[in-house]
Amino acid sequence: MSGAVRIFADYTGDxxxxxxxxxxxxxxxxxxxxxxxxxxxxxxxxxxxxxxxxPDDFELDGARSxxxxxxxxxxxxTRGYMLSTMQAIALGGGSxxxxxxxxxxxxxxxxxxxxxxxxERTTRADxxxxxxxxxxxLGIEPTPENVQGDRNLLFRAGCDALGYSSEPIARNxxxxxxxxxxxxxxxxxxxxxMDISYVPAAIxxxxxxxxxxxxxxxxxxxxxxxxxxxQVVRPFTGEPSxxxxxxxxxxxxxxxxxxxxxxxxxxxxxxxxxGQVGENLQFHPGVAIMGxxxxxxxxxxxxxxxxxxxxxxxxxxKLETLWAPPGVFAVRLPGTGAELKQRLAEIPxxxxxxxxxxxxxxxxxxxxxxxxxxxxxxxxxxxxxxQILKRALQVLAELxxxxxxxxxxxxxxxLPEEMHSLDQAGALRSxxxxxxxxxxxxxxxxxxxxxxxxPRRGVVGEDGRCHDLDNLYVADTGILPRSPAVNPMLTCMxxxxxxxxxxxxxx
Amino acid sequence: xxxxxxTALAAATAWxxxxxxxxxPAGLRVLGAREYAFVSAAAQAMFPPGGxxxxxxxxxxxxxxxxxxxxxxQLRLLMRLLFFLCEHATLVFPAPLSGSRLGGMRxxxxxxxxxxxxxxxxWGESRLAARRLVFTSLRxxxxxxxxxxxxxxxxxxxxxxxxxxxxxxxxxLWPRAGLARERIAYGPGDVTAPSAGVPxxxxxxxxxxxxxxxxxA
Numbered sequence: 164m165s166g167a168v169r170i171f172a173d174y175t176g177d178x179x180x181x182x183x184x185x186x187x188x189x190x191x192x193x194x195x196x197x198x199x200x201x202x203x204x205x206x207x208x209x210x211x212x213x214x215x216x217x218p219d220d221f222e223l224d225g226a227r228s229x230x231x232x233x234x235x236x237x238x239x240x241t242r243g244y245m246l247s248t249m250q251a252i253a254l255g256g257g258s259x260x261x262x263x264x265x266x267x268x269x270x271x272x273x274x275x276x277x278x279x280x281x282x283e284r285t286t287r288a289d290x291x292x293x294x295x296x297x298x299x300x301l302g303i304e305p306t307p308e309n310v311q312g313d314r315n316l317l318f319r320a321g322c323d324a325l326g327y328s329s330e331p332i333a334r335n336x337x338x339x340x341x342x343x344x345x346x347x348x349x350x351x352x353x354x355x356x357m358d359i360s361y362v363p364a365a366i367x368x369x370x371x372x373x374x375x376x377x378x379x380x381x382x383x384x385x386x387x388x389x390x391x392x393x394q395v396v397r398p399f400t401g402e403p404s405x406x407x408x409x410x411x412x413x414x415x416x417x418x419x420x421x422x423x424x425x426x427x428x429x430x431x432x433x434x435x436x437x438g439q440v441g442e443n444l445q446f447h448p449g450v451a452i453m454g455x456x457x458x459x460x461x462x463x464x465x466x467x468x469x470x471x472x473x474x475x476x477x478x479x480x481k482l483e484t485l486w487a488p489p490g491v492f493a494v495r496l497p498g499t500g501a502e503l504k505q506r507l508a509e510i511p512x513x514x515x516x517x518x519x520x521x522x523x524x525x526x527x528x529x530x531x532x533x534x535x536x537x538x539x540x541x542x543x544x545x546x547x548x549x550q551i552l553k554r555a556l557q558v559l560a561e562l563x564x565x566x567x568x569x570x571x572x573x574x575x576x577x578l579p580e581e582m583h584s585l586d587q588a589g590a591l592r593s594x595x596x597x598x599x600x601x602x603x604x605x606x607x608x609x610x611x612x613x614x615x616x617x618p619r620r621g622v623v624g625e626d627g628r629c630h631d632l633d634n635l636y637v638a639d640t641g642i643l644p645r646s647p648a649v650n651p652m653l654t655c656m657x658x659x660x661x662x663x664x665x666x667x668x669x670x
Numbered sequence: 671x672x673x674x675x676x677t678a679l680a681a682a683t684a685w686x687x688x689x690x691x692x693x694x695p696a697g698l699r700v701l702g703a704r705e706y707a708f709v710s711a712a713a714q715a716m717f718p719p720g721g722x723x724x725x726x727x728x729x730x731x732x733x734x735x736x737x738x739x740x741x742x743x744q745l746r747l748l749m750r751l752l753f754f755l756c757e758h759a760t761l762v763f764p765a766p767l768s769g770s771r772l773g774g775m776r777x778x779x780x781x782x783x784x785x786x787x788x789x790x791x792x793w794g795e796s797r798l799a800a801r802r803l804v805f806t807s808l809r810x811x812x813x814x815x816x817x818x819x820x821x822x823x824x825x826x827x828x829x830x831x832x833x834x835x836x837x838x839x840x841x842x843l844w845p846r847a848g849l850a851r852e853r854i855a856y857g858p859g860d861v862t863a864p865s866a867g868v869p870x871x872x873x874x875x876x877x878x879x880x881x882x883x884x885x886x887a
Contacts, residue, residue, distance in 0.1 A: 172848075172849065172851060173851060214848060215847065216847055217844070217846050217847070218835045219855075220846050223830045223879065223880075224818050225814065225817075226818060227736075227740070230737075230740035231847075235745065236741035236742055236745055238745050245803070254844075309867075309869050338864055338866055338867035339865070340833070340865060340867065340869055340870050341869045342830070342831065342870055344830065350833045350835050351835065351836070351865045352838050352864060353864075353865045353867070359838055359839075359840040363839050366843065398848045399848065461872065462828070463827070463828045463829075463830075464870060464872065488817075489817045489823055489826065489828045490813065490815075490817030491814070493813045493814075493817050494809070494814060497794070499715065499716050499787050499790045499794065500715060500716065500717075500718055500787045501718060501722070503716060504717060504723045505721065507722070507816075507817075507826070508722035508723050508826070510826055510828065511826055511827050511828065576799075576802065599799040602806070
């Protein structure tokens with residue numbers, strides 16, 4: 164049995180489909196669910212608002228790539244504290260333009276979820292079979308040594324010098340060539356993004372994929388979802404054309420934790436008896452420090468993010484290496500004029516390492532705007548969580564000097580733009596750090612439709628099913644009850660794998 | 671007296687805001703004359719000729735025009751307001767190095783390159799977080815644009831390499847984004863072996879978009 168994929172040019176009139184299950188969103192959550200259900204023999208329609216991309220569509224320039232692959236042109240930010248964040252609009256969702264990091268959440272983190280959120284079947288032992296299945300399907304392996312490149316290996320050297328643990332990052336990549344282009348799309352076809360892995364596999368199992376379709380509403384009858392409705396939208400402009408209606412026995416929302424709450428709110432406040440839809444929005448705020456080394460590091464070569472340290476997970480942060488398209492990378496360099504040019508000229512000598520923090524006290528919310536489907540995001544930075552990042556900045560500075568950096572650019576407000584020794588970096592320790600001093604990105608978002616054993620305190624149960632409806636599920640990072648401590652994609656996929664099995668059993 | 675004072679102030683403000691700017695080059699997508707002049711002036715200050723990198727910021731205004739055009743309407747408006755604010759905020763935060771306080775209150779585009787640089791530095795080093803944020807936003811746009819010039823990326827040695835992209839099963843399912851199904855580039859016989867994971871060679875040829883222009887002399 165073989166399914167089909169429809170692209171924008173295929174739509175010549177209004178669309179009406181019927182299926183066992185309609186899955187909204189083709190990112191890591193939706194693609195895994197669609198494949199699982201189709202492989203189990205169910206009739207699945209997978210809906211994606213973005214278009215499919217080919218390697219010829221990839222823009223190597225960072226800003227142009229962001230305009231084409233990310234919502235709001237890649238310039239989305241929260242209000243309250245201004246945290247830049249992103250959401251992809253493409254077949255495959257964020258997996259098309261992320262760095263493919265796949266890390267299992269630590270046992271202690273998942274035990275904490277279970278203890279604090281009334282969950283009984285979400286321990287590490289419960290999720291390990293699902294982690295295994297996803298890792299096997301995608302060929303998830305540690306990044307090979309021969310594509311690490313200097314800037315990743317320097318990180319290891321720094322960790323070794325200070326006695327910190329470190330490891331090559333496991334990624335959904337087969338045959339990496341070290342182009343460092345994960346964020347603009349993998350021209351080597353090595354990254355197993357959903358559009359070339361789970362989605363084609365779902366199609367091969369009979370799933371129908373509708374791209375360029377924006378779902379605007381979940382339709383219901385009593386306690387049951389009956390399907391979704393929306394419209395066909397032109398790639399890149401969003402210009403609407405035909406109407407779309409899909410009826411199904413079950414609906415799975417995997418539109419992402421910033422879109423799924425909007426969809427529920429636009430559907431008449433659906434699944435919100437708990438009042439938790441759109442609440443508890445969390446991020447992993449990230450900070451980065453650039454180190455400049457005496458010799459060229461050839462940062463353009465190597466896995467985008469090839470090395471990590473989990474040493475500081477108990478303190479609330481994870482360390483990683485980082486590379487990005489030069490333009491995106493350079494926006495955080497300080498100065499103007501000749502000074503700025505000098506710093507740009509030092510990029511070939513640099514290594515940038517970042518820390519992502521579990522900020523469980525810093526909460527936000529997702530609301531539908533008056534018009535359109537883009538969310539209004541509000542998020543506040545709790546002062547105690549700022550201190551986690553303060554500690555992370557200190558460790559990053561120590562690591563860079565231990566690895567041989569001749570200077571660092573901490574990028575922290577009210578501190579020197581450059582520090583030339585560990586002594587000078589001591590200012591990071593003594594600084595009265597405020598949230599406004601930080602330039603943070605928050606590209607892991609979660610918890611806006613959180614899973615909770617108590618229907619009064621969460622939107623979905625452990626099976627991903629909304630407490631308020633019999634056949635409406637959520638399978639994106641919104642269901643994580645709080646930070647997974649590490650990059651959330653693999654845990655999202657593992658939960659989606661479990662959700663698919665549960666949906667298959669119930670329909 | 672008050673009336674005439676206010677009238678003179680209003681007239682001066684109107685003159686400042688509405689005084690014409692040089693005509694921009696043809697073919698711009700969204701930037702008007704004022705915005706083009708502002709971005710050009712800011713780029714000159716941000717990326718003066720010479721120094722550690724040879725290319726100047728001459729390519730920046732054209733890139734910024736495309737950058738703004740490709741963003742959603744609300745963000746386009748915000749970016750244009752950003753340019754307007756920076757052009758006229760010299761009234762509130764006069765530029766240093768302009769000879770006099772009054773001289774520092776000229777429009778940003780009317781300042782010397784040195785005064786523009788000092789004015790931007792003032793925003794970047796301000797004690798007001800909002801002012802620093804405005805500066806950071808402007809510098810981010812200009813820096814993205816500067817690094818959008820292939821000549822700059824090439825000079826840094828960061829230009830992407832040419833890659834022989836394997837053809838996979840997914841490439842048989844859809845054409846380039848936005849094209850008709852008939853434009854699918856590959857058939858079943860075109861599928862190649864996946865990447866073997868051979869690291870890119872440091873001296874591999876550059877991607878065509880980043881290759882140096884051919885010498886036509």
